[in-house]
Amino acid sequence: MHSFEFMEPTTLAEALRLLATHEDDACVFAGGTALLLAMRQRMMVPEIVVSLGRLHDLRTIGWTPAGGLRIGALARHGDVARSELVQQHYPMLAGVAAGLANPQVRNQATIGGNLCYADPATDPPSCLIAMGAEVTIAGPDGERRIPMRTFSVDFFTTALEPGEILTGILLPPPDPQRLGHYRRHLRTAAEHRPVANVALTARRVGSAWDEVRLVVGAATPSPQSMTRAEAYLAGRAITLDVAAEAASLVAEELAPISDGRGDAAFRRQVVRAATRRIVAEAAGLDWKETAA
Amino acid sequence: MTVSVVGQPMPQVSAQEKVQGRAVYAGDIKMAGMLHAKLLRSPHAHARILSIDTSAAEALPGVKVVVTGDDVPRRRWGVHHKQQNVLACGLVRFVGEEVAAVVATTEAVAQDALELIRIEYEELPAVLDIDAALSEGAVPVHPEGNVVDEINIARGDVEAGFAAADIVHEEVYTTHSQYPGYMEPMATVAATDGNGRLTVWTSTQSVFLARQRLAEALDRPISSIRVIQATVGGGFGAKIVEERSSVIAAFLATKVDRPVRLNLSRLDDIQSGCFSVPMRIRLKMGMTRDGTITAKDVTIEAECGAYAGLSPEVMLVTAMRSDNMQRLENVRSHARMIHTHTMPRGAFRGFGGTQMSFALNSHMSTMADMLGMDPFDLHRRNAIRTGDLSVHGWEIGSCGLPECLDQVSTALDWTARRARNTRCGVLRRGVGMAAVMHVSGNRTMGNWDGSTVVLKVNEDGRVVILTAESDMGQGANTMLTQICAQELGIPVSHVTVQAPDTDNSPYCLGSLASRVTINAGNAMLGAARQARSQILEAAAQKLGCEAADLTIADGVVHSGKNPNLFAPLPEICRYHIFRHGGEGILVRHTHDPKTVMMNKEHYGNIAPAYSFAAQALEVEVDTETGQVRVVETYLSDDCGKAINPLTVHGQSAGAAVQAVGWTLYEELQMEGGRVMNGNLADYTMPTAEAVPTMHSDIVETDEPNGPLGAKGASETAILPGAPAIANAVYDAIGVRITDLPITPEKILAALAAKEQPHA
């Protein structure tokens, strides 16, 4: 690794100033789990590393009945998983945070770093999009707020402008009628990262669903909303056949990536299986009985 | 009474220093004035080196020397085929081959300097797989051609055997390369002294073989080199004689005349090779209706990559070892070792046994189905037994194979679980089994397999053991300690085993061929008994009684006849020194097993003993995602007397996990000869979450040639995993995977093919 200068600003303003001054030579350091790997492989060679570690406000998780949840960008996956607020009001997110990576990573890596690095093989982005999250971003000209679905742009690319810092994640107040499910699939049990995942939320209306959000992650360059399946599922009584049909629609609409973890055809098949299962599961059906 | 120490489960003698982080690995060693080395590797599979410009690298502040193939000795080194120089000379033969080395004040400077070395290559056509290497007009990897070794073995009348068979089955199996995945990547510190001697601290399974290799590669006298084994963080075969970085480090030290450390990063370690030998095995077998094997015909094509190393020896094992597990008469095998422009492959735990075990056990299960027989019964019917002379002349002094089979089938509740399978639903379960054998010791490395232990009893009655058999984590030092403590009647904490050091330890071959317990264990037993009798003689003199009346327990010599006659060991050991003109108790015992070198027809009893194992397991196959999960596994190892049952269980569990990794998780991805997944995030070895519920058991046969009845353990245990999984997958979904690894894609493709109506 190349030598670099390690800065530890104590205010957000100071951090933003450092980024503005050093421009391309500087980069943000949160938990370091992604950054240090990139630096060791010399994929990133910053001269100035600006740590957010002392911006304690960015670590907090807060909730109000009217405003919903605010997770500081610096909250670690483990903090999110263990937070009673998250567990109580957003169990889907608590489950995702508790189940990703491994204990070492969960206790070091931040949710903000996860979103900003925009590695496709991750869990939170698809989940957050399905939950209708927004993110807050601080820059030289103040703070802006955008939907999570527009934040993840492409492979390792986000809507962040140079010199900006992700400050938090906002989730709308919980809706007791809204169901939420998440499934991740590892290529083998020895894998560290998902080859595909599916997040599903919907409003229960009688025995049917409404406002369905079905988002695929990890199998695509950035999370992909499955609009055809969403429309198909809305207003329908869910049976195993309906789940299988939704899975087929997703498999058709999906634009998967090919890499060392699996080619496009494999990912399509895995997403099809995961979709069938998550829809069945959300409707209280047993997917193990029949194959798609 | 002496409390028995042998047979007691005890933690490794090195456990404490390891968990405290105080064990010193080569990469931990720091010396005054020490420099750091980094290696530049070839980006091409096959290319001529036209020119190397090192001037910019040499000009970088902190760089001490940059060396290339022009600077290294012309003499080539290798196991039998002398094919390599310290650095590539003029030609590179695989992506990753070392072409230059930088020595600098820090690793970072050395790394920066690598980027400043300019090399002009002329790319040449490369052969990247067996078929390309064997094709008409293929580019030869070495002038001698691409077939570097060929073995033909035939016994009995194979054609008559097939004619007598009721069923004949033929299939081709392919196996892939596995990374040894030891926790410690290769690390070496080398230093010259003012007298021109070279000392090398390195991670090795054999200090004497390491020294011999260094002498050859550096073209200098053996005795001008001293090799000391640092703590070894796992070897699995790769650290016997094939790794190259210790050779390069030693050469660099002689160039700069200062201590040099060369630590390989994980990526470096993976790129430098040391994976297992991939093979294509065609197996044809005939059986009578009752399951008796009448004939077996095997063809093997194996890929050693750019340099042969130990691969020919590995292939010999593949070609003949498993024949000795069964009562066979008519066998034939033809095997060829083939060069390609890929990383060199070689020794790996099981030493060629895993490849053939996959083919043989897959085949046995298939033929059991053809006969409507249970595979356990088919194995039992053909199993070799204690007292047999095998088809290749191996004398089976003890064989617990039938007991291993019984143990695992009972433990898994085989019959009931097998009957439960309905082959429906999304997640389907199936059971599979396999049976294997391995050697304990092997005379074929140079027609000698002996071992020497020097035992020094200190004046306080505590002892030091000198040996050059290596503890690479497998527990050799604990085994020696237990035997020694028991024989001398002293606590295990009073025994120290010194790290192998070519200047001070007796000559030994090192840790390979599961030979250390049986050979060094016997040497230890002999040395301890010699020391014991000297102690008792001295005590008899001092106490004025007969030595025959005395015994030692808990570090005290006492008479069995007169309770008032006793003396603690420190008293006796000091007495011995003072009454023998200053000579303390220092004994040496060599054990030379009564084996023979195999003859030209590969016949003869090469090993003092043979160990056996069986495994049964259950898998669950996800028919929608192709994922295979091993649910539960039972493994039984016939290792003779288990000197330390805790270690045997640990080795069995570790071996089973490594086999699961090879079968399901690990896959070396190469493109144009380049490793695409050279890190542990992408080359996925089993993690704690990825292993099944594991059980192991021990069959304690009493081996007549073993120390206190013991044989080797641990290599045997890696052999049955892959075919047991493949057989269980077949049981679950009716799909037989004959090419490893068993990936989700292969499962899905096979399921899809099965559903297609036949044309």
Ligand SMILES: Cc1cc2nc3c(=O)[nH]c(=O)nc-3n(C[C@H](O)[C@H](O)[C@H](O)COP(=O)(O)OP(=O)(O)OC[C@H]3O[C@@H](n4cnc5c(N)ncnc54)[C@H](O)[C@@H]3O)c2cc1C
């Ligand atoms: C072994 C392993 C397994 C993993 N498995 C999973 C998994 O299963 N699922 C999963 O989702 N993820 C997984 N990950 C990824 C992990 O979640 C991310 O590495 C982590 O979340 C990144 O967070 P960090 O705080 O360490 O970021 P850092 O490494 O500090 O930063 C990452 C990048 O984001 C930038 N950055 C960080 N914070 C901010 C900010 N607030 N504003 C602007 N830019 C910022 C940095 O400049 C850097 O470019 C795994 C990682 C490892 C190492």
